[in-house]
Amino acid sequence: MTPALPAGTATTVRDAAFAVFAHWGVDRMFGNPGSTELPMLKGLPFPYVQGLNEAVVLGMADGYARASGRAALVNLHSAAGTGHALGNLFTAWKNNAPVVVTAGQQARSILPFDPFLFAERATEFPRPYVKWTAEPARAEDVPLALIRAFAIALTPPMGPVFVSIPVDDWDRPCTMPALPSLTTRTAADPAGLAQLAALLSGARNPALVLGTGLANAGGWNAAIACAEASGAAVWAAPYAAREVFPEDHPHFAGFLPAWRERLRDALQPHDAILVAGAPVFTWHVEGTGPFWPDGAALALLSDDPQHGAALPGGIGVLGDPASGLAELAKILPQPHGPVRSPRQIAAPEPAMSAAHVLSRIAALRPAEAVIVEEAPTARGPMHDHLPITHAGGFYTCASGGLGHGLPAAIGVALAQPDRVIAILGDGSAMYAIQGLYAARDEGTQVSFVILNNRAYAALTGFAGEFGLNHVPGCDLGGLDFVQLAQAQGVPARRVEQVGQLDEALCWSFAADGPTLLDLRIA
Numbered sequence: 147m148t149p150a151l152p153a154g155t156a157t158t159v160r161d162a163a164f165a166v167f168a169h170w171g172v173d174r175m176f177g178n179p180g181s182t183e184l185p186m187l188k189g190l191p192f193p194y195v196q197g198l199n200e201a202v203v204l205g206m207a208d209g210y211a212r213a214s215g216r217a218a219l220v221n222l223h224s225a226a227g228t229g230h231a232l233g234n235l236f237t238a239w240k241n242n243a244p245v246v247v248t249a250g251q252q253a254r255s256i257l258p259f260d261p262f263l264f265a266e267r268a269t270e271f272p273r274p275y276v277k278w279t280a281e282p283a284r285a286e287d288v289p290l291a292l293i294r295a296f297a298i299a300l301t302p303p304m305g306p307v308f309v310s311i312p313v314d315d316w317d318r319p320c321t322m323p324a325l326p327s328l329t330t331r332t333a334a335d336p337a338g339l340a341q342l343a344a345l346l347s348g349a350r351n352p353a354l355v356l357g358t359g360l361a362n363a364g365g366w367n368a369a370i371a372c373a374e375a376s377g378a379a380v381w382a383a384p385y386a387a388r389e390v391f392p393e394d395h396p397h398f399a400g401f402l403p404a405w406r407e408r409l410r411d412a413l414q415p416h417d418a419i420l421v422a423g424a425p426v427f428t429w430h431v432e433g434t435g436p437f438w439p440d441g442a443a444l445a446l447l448s449d450d451p452q453h454g455a456a457l458p459g460g461i462g463v464l465g466d467p468a469s470g471l472a473e474l475a476k477i478l479p480q481p482h483g484p485v486r487s488p489r490q491i492a493a494p495e496p497a498m499s500a501a502h503v504l505s506r507i508a509a510l511r512p513a514e515a516v517i518v519e520e521a522p523t524a525r526g527p528m529h530d531h532l533p534i535t536h537a538g539g540f541y542t543c544a545s546g547g548l549g550h551g552l553p554a555a556i557g558v559a560l561a562q563p564d565r566v567i568a569i570l571g572d573g574s575a576m577y578a579i580q581g582l583y584a585a586r587d588e589g590t591q592v593s594f595v596i597l598n599n600r601a602y603a604a605l606t607g608f609a610g611e612f613g614l615n616h617v618p619g620c621d622l623g624g625l626d627f628v629q630l631a632q633a634q635g636v637p638a639r640r641v642e643q644v645g646q647l648d649e650a651l652c653w654s655f656a657a658d659g660p661t662l663l664d665l666r667i668a
Contacts, residue, residue, distance in 0.1 A: 180223025182250025209557025334465025349418030357424020361388030365468030383424035406433025520551025549577030
């Protein structure tokens with residue numbers, strides 16, 4: 147435990163930094179050590195989670211930050227390590243994950259000579275996918291830069307920040323700065339909430355469209371209360387990266403597609419639409435026509451100013467979406483909308499298909515299991531057959547990049563005690579397969595479930611949008627995930643017949659520590 151250092155205490159940059167970390171609740175560091183970071187690690191007061199690759203490191207930290215609700219601390223190795231991490235740094239940016247990234251820099255005395263492992267433009271390299279970057283002009287300014295980094299990372303909309311620190315700064319003398327106590331949530335203006343209440347209460351058939359920002363704000367119960375008070379149908383926003391509403395609730399209507407025409411058709415029955423914690427809207431392909439149905443009133447409630455700036459009409463209210471929906475539930479009159487009934491999805495036929503596998507995971511999973519998903523081909527079947535029913539029960543990647551899900555599942559498992567089920571495509575898993583080492587090393591309770599269709603099937607399936615009959619480079623046959631897992635100390639099984647599926651899932655879910663299932667699906 148790092149002892150508290152009163153403001154004004156003469157100390158070293160290292161000890162002041164450790165006091166800053168303790169103030170913000172840091173209890174571990176995610177990294178893969180390099181020479182320019184070694185002095186930082188001297189006397190480290192908390193565990194070091196080693197990732198073998200910086201992309202894995204960033205993915206673990208992202209999952210840990212989102213599941214714990216605290217900022218995660220990452221240490222990268224100069225420019226090369228930052229480069230390895232950039233894909234998952236971009237994902238952390240899109241996920242609004244509060245990750246504080248420190249990166250080693252060469253010694254100040256040799257910076258003018260273009261030394262080996264020199265980051266020439268260290269603060270520019272991770273832009274624009276960080277909220278703030280700095281390389282302090284003086285060693286004694288490093289603790290202040292770290293304080294600012296944590297404050298910015300945790301202020302909604304949350305996101306990653308980056309501080310480059312020369313290797314010779316850590317032993318330099320400094321004065322301990324004062325540590326702030328910040329409240330970072332901003333309540334919506336009451337006049338704006340009154341407009342939203344009028345919109346919902348005056349509607350014949352209102353809809354709520356809920357996104358990742360609501361989950362990040364802890365708005366699960368507020369969403370339920372608002373839906374029930376308003377009588378609204380609830381839709382998950384396109385590509386929501388967190389759980390937003392219980393998917394077995396009578397008011398849950400389904401998942402909006404990222405196609406303008408299809409989204410407009412789905413919302414056509416509604417005469418009032420309130421989007422909370424998401425942009426209006428996220429698109430994947432080009433579309434034409436209005437952004438929402440003609441004749442429907444539109445409103446937005448979000449703590450992200452960019453969501454308001456991009457609003458294509460309607461009412462925009464800036465503020466915390468969780469407290470905003472909770473307040474709406476209090477001021478709305480009694481529900482008057484149509485009676486809702488739960489979605490009805492037919493059970494899939496028993497076969498080694500994504501739909502059947504996901505339905506069996508839903509049936510056999512531990513009650514409080516958390517799902518981490520990076521299997522783009524199976525996202526539709528997952529929506530149908532693996533309902534998310536509790537707060538904190540789901541995490542996925544908001545960026546569309548691969549290589550996040552496997553390490554993120556490890557980070558989520560480190561942040562909470564329940565079993566984590568990582569549902570991964572075979573192509574996705576290979577982006578960060580060395581993360582299995584950290585899963586074993588940390589003793590995490592993760593079931594890695596590989597939906598192995600021997601291809602980048604999401605890409606081949608999407609090819610028709612561009613008139614392609616064949617996409618090169620998408621055949622992934624020949625990978626043996628059992629051997630890849632066992633080589634890193636993770637017990638693993640291959641399942642090729644549907645009759646073997648339930649026993650294998652029960653084995654994995656009951657195991658003490660990580661396991662991997664290589665499920666050969668059609």
